[in-house]
Amino acid sequence: MAEKVKTVRGFRDLVGEEARKYRFVVDTARKVLERYNFEEVILPTVEYAKLFARSIGEATDVVEKEMFVFTDKGGREVALRPEGTAGAVRAFIENKLYADGTYKKLFYEGPMFRHERPQRGRYREFHQIGAEVFGTANPVADAELVGLADEILKTLGVEARLEINSLGCKKCRPRYREALLRYLREHEEELCEDCRRRLERNPLRVLDCKVEGCRRVAQEAPKITDYLCEECKTHHEKVKEYLSALGVEFTENPYLVRGLDYYTKTVFEFVSPELGKTVLAGGRYDYLVEELGGPPTPALGFAAGVERLMLLLKELPPRPPLVVVIPFGGEEVKREALKVARLLRKEGVRTELSYREGKIKKQFEFADKIGADFALVVGEDELKSGLYTLKDLRRREQERLPFEEVVRRLKEASS
Ligand SMILES: [Zn+2]
Ligand SMILES: [Zn+2]
Numbered sequence: 001m002a003e004k005v006k007t008v009r010g011f012r013d014l015v016g017e018e019a020r021k022y023r024f025v026v027d028t029a030r031k032v033l034e035r036y037n038f039e040e041v042i043l044p045t046v047e048y049a050k051l052f053a054r055s056i057g058e059a060t061d062v063v064e065k066e067m068f069v070f071t072d073k074g075g076r077e078v079a080l081r082p083e084g085t086a087g088a089v090r091a092f093i094e095n096k097l098y099a100d101g102t103y104k105k106l107f108y109e110g111p112m113f114r115h116e117r118p119q120r121g122r123y124r125e126f127h128q129i130g131a132e133v134f135g136t137a138n139p140v141a142d143a144e145l146v147g148l149a150d151e152i153l154k155t156l157g158v159e160a161r162l163e164i165n166s167l168g169c170k171k172c173r174p175r176y177r178e179a180l181l182r183y184l185r186e187h188e189e190e191l192c193e194d195c196r197r198r199l200e201r202n203p204l205r206v207l208d209c210k211v212e213g214c215r216r217v218a219q220e221a222p223k224i225t226d227y228l229c230e231e232c233k234t235h236h237e238k239v240k241e242y243l244s245a246l247g248v249e250f251t252e253n254p255y256l257v258r259g260l261d262y263y264t265k266t267v268f269e270f271v272s273p274e275l276g277k278t279v280l281a282g283g284r285y286d287y288l289v290e291e292l293g294g295p296p297t298p299a300l301g302f303a304a305g306v307e308r309l310m311l312l313l314k315e316l317p318p319r320p321p322l323v324v325v326i327p328f329g330g331e332e333v334k335r336e337a338l339k340v341a342r343l344l345r346k347e348g349v350r351t352e353l354s355y356r357e358g359k360i361k362k363q364f365e366f367a368d369k370i371g372a373d374f375a376l377v378v379g380e381d382e383l384k385s386g387l388y389t390l391k392d393l394r395r396r397e398q399e400r401l402p403f404e405e406v407v408r409r410l411k412e413a414s415s
Helices: 018-036 048-056 063-068 086-092 140-154 173-186 193-198 212-219 230-246 306-312 331-346 358-371 380-384 403-414
Strands: 046-048 068-071 077-080 105-114 125-134 161-167 264-272 277-284 299-305 320-327 348-353 373-378 389-393 397-403
Touching: 018 105, 018 125, 018 140, 018 193, 018 306, 046 048, 046 086, 048 063, 048 077, 048 086, 086 105, 086 125, 086 299, 125 140, 125 306, 140 161, 140 230, 140 264, 140 299, 140 306, 161 230, 230 264, 299 306, 299 373, 299 389, 320 331, 320 358, 331 348, 331 373, 331 380, 331 403, 358 373, 373 403, 380 389, 389 403, 397 403
Parallel strands: 320 348, 320 373
Antiparallel strands: 046 077, 068 077, 105 125, 125 299, 161 264, 264 277, 277 299, 373 389, 389 397
């Protein structure tokens, strides 16, 4: 046999049940998003690398270590997208979606790429479904977006704990940054190498670091909520008030900063107690559109990790029953079976037409093997009498019925 070519390290196939779980997660989220009147954008997976450096931030793990960056044949430095927001913002600006002066609610889904160490449940290609709202500073939007995220998780049957925080704005964050930096400098020798190296450029990153020493230092660090300006404080209070009105439970975590630089004001995370990991996260990024060359546009969004949600799915909805149409006889029978199968599908019945030939016993074995619920025999007798043999493979019963009755029963079983 020829040498087998395998998947690239960190990449994988989604086969069978995994593919169905993927589709179920994405379709469920999509349905909820569409009820909230979000509109889909389909974005490229390749962007200029500088888009991510300028939005996510140079001094972040994603940009420093994890991006798939390469030079294309035209000498352009491009990257496989590591997340969705930067591309959505670029698309918002490039397509002038601000032109009508209203706000825009967009969602996207698809593969993202990060060159991390592969682990169980972590791949270099993974999938996200995300939502973005452009053009509103209203805290009602923050609360509705968090409520929408909550609804997606509940609809999927995924349990997660919501944590929220505010990261302030251009006015108040610098004061906090100074206070944090002062504190961290005093504890510099307790920090990990990465955090020490990036301390001056990105002190907030320490609060997000998973290394034990950094976590200990972070526990005693100044809290951003003590440094918020009046506007940010009011915004934060309103968001919490509206969330309570929606009946969405949350806890405040003053050290929640998220790993990316662009967030302002509201940030939030839904953490699965079962996985001990974040399954959905987001926040406000009021300056990002402007920083990427668009008009000043307050905005906010979230992204959910499809693979993590797949791990938490308790059960998939059952597939509709399957009927196998078994042609038993000559050419005339095959032509009839083709038509019968087509008609059943048109009626919404999940139908397999057997391509197997030979003994009827073998045909029934085939039907069992593919997990069929019913077998419908189309033979010479059936053509003559107009009565078809419908076998219920679960109950091991069979009946001869007129075709209309066969259709009626199968439709009923499928609904
Ligand atoms: Zn502020
Ligand atoms: Zn660290």
